[in-house]
Amino acid sequence: xxxxxxxxxxxxxxxxxxxxxxxxxxxxxxxxxxxxxxxxxxxxxxxxxxxxxxxxxxxxxxxxxxxxxxxxxxxxxxxxxxxxxxxxxxxxxxxxxxxxxxxx
Numbered sequence: 001x002x003x004x005x006x007x008x009x010x011x012x013x014x015x016x017x018x019x020x021x022x023x024x025x026x027x028x029x030x031x032x033x034x035x036x037x038x039x040x041x042x043x044x045x046x047x048x049x050x051x052x053x054x055x056x057x058x059x060x061x062x063x064x065x066x067x068x069x070x071x072x073x074x075x076x077x078x079x080x081x082x083x084x085x086x087x088x089x090x091x092x093x094x095x096x097x098x099x100x101x102x103x104x
Contacts, residue, residue: 014061022092024099037082045083052080
């Protein structure tokens with residue numbers, strides 16, 4: 001799967017969003033979306049679902065404003081939104097681990 005490339009403004013915005021999420025401020029998501037995404041057992045994603053999630057992440061990143069990003073997420077089908085949210089929180093967790101290991 002191809003890596004997602006970011007421009008400088010996109011990098012700054014994504015870092016801001018990830019930092020907010022690390023602090024518990026999930027500005028992109030309604031609370032019940034997060035609960036729904038992590039409710040119950042999570043089935044392993046198929047290669048098609050992984051590809052769809054990757055496409056959604058690329059589309060999401062290409063949007064300029066946080067408001068546009070929020071609208072995009074809101075309009076996803078529930079299954080896609082749940083996969084997107086889990087992928088996003090995986091990025092948050094990875095970002096947190098990188099920050100913590102950078103202090104040692």
